[in-house]
Amino acid sequence: xxxxxxxxKGCGGYMAAxxxxxxxxxxxxxxxxxxxxxxxxxxLAHRARDxxxxxxxxxxxxxxxxxxxxxxxxxxFEAGKEAMREExxxxxxxxEAGKEAMxxxxxxx
Numbered sequence: 001x002x003x004x005x006x007x008x009k010g011c012g013g014y015m016a017a018x019x020x021x022x023x024x025x026x027x028x029x030x031x032x033x034x035x036x037x038x039x040x041x042x043x044l045a046h047r048a049r050d051x052x053x054x055x056x057x058x059x060x061x062x063x064x065x066x067x068x069x070x071x072x073x074x075x076x077f078e079a080g081k082e083a084m085r086e087e088x089x090x091x092x093x094x095x096e097a098g099k100e101a102m103x104x105x106x107x108x109x
Contacts, residue, residue, distance in 0.1 A: 015058070023051065030047075
């Protein structure tokens, strides 16, 4: 998976398809395995626990990534608001200077 893909939400489908394919492949392999029923059930239970753990890790990683991205977006939003405030203040100062300059010309004229 590329770095670009890991940063976009469109890659969730790839991960889900991979997980489902792995589970189906494991189930088919177990059905055709030469183990007894008890051994197969124990193996399936073990694999199910492993899958649950991996899913939990993936979910945790996804939540962490979302928190990071949320923080980055909020920081960018705040920086944008601050830049707007600064530009608004510059514009107001320029407008005031323009008014004063125009007022001075009228008084001199």
